[in-house]
Amino acid sequence: MSIQDILTRHRFTVTSTGLRLDDQAEAPVDNPDAAANAGATLSLLALNRNRNRNRNRNRNRNRNRNRSLNNAAGAALQEPWKERELLHDLRSEWQDLPLPLPPNAEGLRRQALDLLVKQALRTTPQESGRKAEILREANIELSGYLRPLGIEELGGYDATEGLFYLILALTDEIGLRYKDRYNVLRPNQIEPRLRPLLPNPPHQSYPSNHSFQSFSIAFLFSRILPEHPASSELFNSARRIAENREWAGLHYACDTQAGYQLARMIAPVLEKVCKKQMLAAQAEWL
Amino acid sequence: MGQTATDLTVTGQENYPHYDALWHLKTLGVLDARNAPLGWSPTPPPKPTRVAVIDTSVAPEHPNLKNTINTALSIDFFSARLGSFPYRGALDTLDLDWDTNIADGLPHSVRLLTEFTDRLSNGSAAHNNRVQPCTLPDFSGHGTCIAGLVGARPCITEKRLASGETEPLALPYSGVDPMCEIVQISTNFDPEPEGMILAFLYAELIQADVILLPRTISDPSRVVPELGDVMLGSHNIKDLVRQVAASPVLDDMWSELAELIVNISQNRPIVCAAGNANEEGAIYPANLATEHNGIISVGAINAKGFLSGYSGRQGITVFAPSNDAEAFDASQVRLDERNPEYDPIGVPPSTDNDKFSSFDVISTDVPGPAGYSGSPFAGASLDGSLREYGSYFSRFGGTSAASALVAGFISLGRSVGDCPAGSGSAAKSWLLAKSHPQSDGDIPLNVPCWSGRPQFPDT
Numbered sequence: 001m002s003i004q005d006i007l008t009r010h011r012f013t014v015t016s017t018g019l020r021l022d023d024q025a026e027a028p029v030d031n032p033d034a035a036a037n038a039g040a041t042l043s044l045l046a047l048n049r050n051r052n053r054n055r056n057r058n059r060n061r062n063r064n065r066n067r068s069l070n071n072a073a074g075a076a077l078q079e080p081w082k083e084r085e086l087l088h089d090l091r092s093e094w095q096d097l098p099l100p101l102p103p104n105a106e107g108l109r110r111q112a113l114d115l116l117v118k119q120a121l122r123t124t125p126q127e128s129g130r131k132a133e134i135l136r137e138a139n140i141e142l143s144g145y146l147r148p149l150g151i152e153e154l155g156g157y158d159a160t161e162g163l164f165y166l167i168l169a170l171t172d173e174i175g176l177r178y179k180d181r182y183n184v185l186r187p188n189q190i191e192p193r194l195r196p197l198l199p200n201p202p203h204q205s206y207p208s209n210h211s212f213q214s215f216s217i218a219f220l221f222s223r224i225l226p227e228h229p230a231s232s233e234l235f236n237s238a239r240r241i242a243e244n245r246e247w248a249g250l251h252y253a254c255d256t257q258a259g260y261q262l263a264r265m266i267a268p269v270l271e272k273v274c275k276k277q278m279l280a281a282q283a284e285w286l
Numbered sequence: 287m288g289q290t291a292t293d294l295t296v297t298g299q300e301n302y303p304h305y306d307a308l309w310h311l312k313t314l315g316v317l318d319a320r321n322a323p324l325g326w327s328p329t330p331p332p333k334p335t336r337v338a339v340i341d342t343s344v345a346p347e348h349p350n351l352k353n354t355i356n357t358a359l360s361i362d363f364f365s366a367r368l369g370s371f372p373y374r375g376a377l378d379t380l381d382l383d384w385d386t387n388i389a390d391g392l393p394h395s396v397r398l399l400t401e402f403t404d405r406l407s408n409g410s411a412a413h414n415n416r417v418q419p420c421t422l423p424d425f426s427g428h429g430t431c432i433a434g435l436v437g438a439r440p441c442i443t444e445k446r447l448a449s450g451e452t453e454p455l456a457l458p459y460s461g462v463d464p465m466c467e468i469v470q471i472s473t474n475f476d477p478e479p480e481g482m483i484l485a486f487l488y489a490e491l492i493q494a495d496v497i498l499l500p501r502t503i504s505d506p507s508r509v510v511p512e513l514g515d516v517m518l519g520s521h522n523i524k525d526l527v528r529q530v531a532a533s534p535v536l537d538d539m540w541s542e543l544a545e546l547i548v549n550i551s552q553n554r555p556i557v558c559a560a561g562n563a564n565e566e567g568a569i570y571p572a573n574l575a576t577e578h579n580g581i582i583s584v585g586a587i588n589a590k591g592f593l594s595g596y597s598g599r600q601g602i603t604v605f606a607p608s609n610d611a612e613a614f615d616a617s618q619v620r621l622d623e624r625n626p627e628y629d630p631i632g633v634p635p636s637t638d639n640d641k642f643s644s645f646d647v648i649s650t651d652v653p654g655p656a657g658y659s660g661s662p663f664a665g666a667s668l669d670g671s672l673r674e675y676g677s678y679f680s681r682f683g684g685t686s687a688a689s690a691l692v693a694g695f696i697s698l699g700r701s702v703g704d705c706p707a708g709s710g711s712a713a714k715s716w717l718l719a720k721s722h723p724q725s726d727g728d729i730p731l732n733v734p735c736w737s738g739r740p741q742f743p744d745t
Contacts, residue, residue: 006440012307232504
């Protein structure tokens with residue numbers, strides 16, 4: 001049938017409940033599963049229903065967070081064994097991504113000079129705020145990601161937060177494997193004049209897991225909600241969090257860069273592993 | 287998406303009028319009242335018009351898009367720096383403009399072009415440096431909606447019956463130009479210039495007839511409103527607000543990107559969304575549009591013929607059909623009185639509520655539970671197949687939708703040999719000659735129309 005024939009012989013009409021093809025009667029929509037089980041043929045088009053999203057003046061209704069009732073974070077920290085199993089099934093897709101080899105000791109010493117400069121600048125008024133950021137970001141916490149999205153104090157985003165925790169958990173393991181392979185000494189082991197703000201974590205330097213994990217959140221969030229203005233802002237937050245580890249004297253710039261590259265290259269694998277959680281998170285926004 | 291039976295309970299939706307899912311094509315004068323092509327014949331030209339869409343990835347298996355997406359040339363820059371081809375094997379000799387001088391005078395772009403053309407040479411791997419593309423259809427909602435508005439083909443597909451048998455199912459949905467081909471150029475949303483420079487270079491290399499950018503580019507110094515030279519003591523506020531320190535190399539590359547976009551628009555029209563937050567003068571890079579280049583900035587007009595509640599008005603080249611949004615601010619009160627949650631308390635006596643239109647633009651959506659519209663079924667089918675055709679389409683809108691319609695409009699002009707080739711400015715002049723002033727407020731809105739004058743159905 002030609003284009004013209006299909007268009008002139010059939011017609012889609014947008015109705016108050018969905019899309020109707022030609023003059024077929026619409027199936028009831030209040031319980032479509034029951035209709036399907038009964039063998040009814042639906043002619044309904046399930047259009048997305050949230051009109052004027054993000055623009056409605058009542059948009060935040062009933063979304064005030066009651067933190068005392070919020071157990072999502074605790075629940076999300078459970079070991080994600082199913083996703084980890086899937087990740088391991090796909091190991092051949094991520095175990096040997098083409099990260100550049102790290103610089104030699106001379107190269108690292110040169111990069112450490114920049115860290116000495118940062119260490120000196122840390123005490124200046126312009127950069128004095130970094131210390132609080134560094135201490136806050138020392139361990140896993142989500143405010144650096146939730147604040148650009150504007151959902152830090154809002155309820156109803158449990159799946160989004162759960163997704164972020166899942167990404168942090170999976171990327172932690174992956175990063176450790178790469179660190180182990182390259183076995184790069186921490187900056188103050190190369191440059192003793194460095195006085196890190198925090199103790200060296202008990203693993204190697206290259207690539208930076210703070211960088212890898214933060215950028216992984218940014219890359220995957222931009223897959224589920226590319227049109228959100230904060231999608232790009234999350235990358236800036238990720239860069240800030242990653243660079244703060246340089247300001248803390250814990251990572252070279254090359255660690256930050258390698259973390260970014262790893263996050264970018266591994267995103268296709270993570271979107272397969274985290275698909276279910278990404279769809280659930282997306283549903284909270286659409 | 288992910289809807290439960292509870293989500294599907296209908297409350298007050300019966301207030302809204304029914305409307306034709308292809309109303310936007312009638313407003314653009316492309317289809318007549320019978321849905322037949324108006325003033326053009328759907329006979330594909332020998333070489334399909336090529337639309338390069340720089341956006342997210344797409345769902346190429348959608349029945350209305352199967353013959354639209356050029357799977358040999360579509361490329362993904364999300365994960366692989368120099369691009370991975372999602373739908374093909376190793377590269378053969380690609381039909382590219384290998385000798386382009388489009389980057390001349392732009393040193394970073396020249397360097398990238400050299401590296402990129404080497405990567406595109408005969409025999410290269412589809413996946414650059416073994417990095418997979420990041421293109422799962424599940425997360426391709428935006429690109430799929432955009433592609434459908436530009437170039438979806440009406441088609442006959444199959445409907446699976448409860449008995450397990452199938453029967454033919456017509457999907458009478460069409461893009462503005464159902465004869466064009468779309469080369470999807472997907473990128474990530476990291477605010478760094480290299481990926482976008484490569485995306486535009488690729489659109490030039492494949493000699494796209496039209497380039498569509500239904501999004502913004504987050505260049506830190508060109509985000510609107512631009513901060514200009516606001517100083518705080520000896521520091522420019524532009525530098526003080528940055529989370530990440532400026533880098534001279536990156537700043538140079540951002541400037542090159544802006545220049546590159548203008549240069550490419552001399553050869554082929556670049557259609558850009560003007561923004562969804564009342565931006566006067568439009569977002570970047572739509573705001574690069576001038577009389578002297580081929581950049582086309584597109585705003586949105588609703589199904590009543592009024593400026594959409596979220597669209598800017600000034601400095602915009604043309605306006606095309608899209609959805610509407612409520613407004614409740616000092617410049618306008620436009621509320622949806624049909625909405626069951628409509629609350630008259632606090633609403634001033636004089637409003638523009640009558641300008642609000644409930645019509646959305648309908649487009650193709652990722653099949654299955656992903657995308658903007660999920661299945662009406664709470665659970666997946668037992669065998670994983672689609673149980674109905676419901677989630678093939680979704681409501682869509684914004685200036686993204688409007689820009690996609692304009693790109694399709696120019697593509698149709700090329701497909702029937704009406705719109706001139708080889709010059710973005712000439713294509714833009716052709717588009718403006720096809721446009722009609724629509725009266726709304728002080729400044730008339732230019733609305734393209736293929737035949738006759740634009741008709742608005744929500745009256």
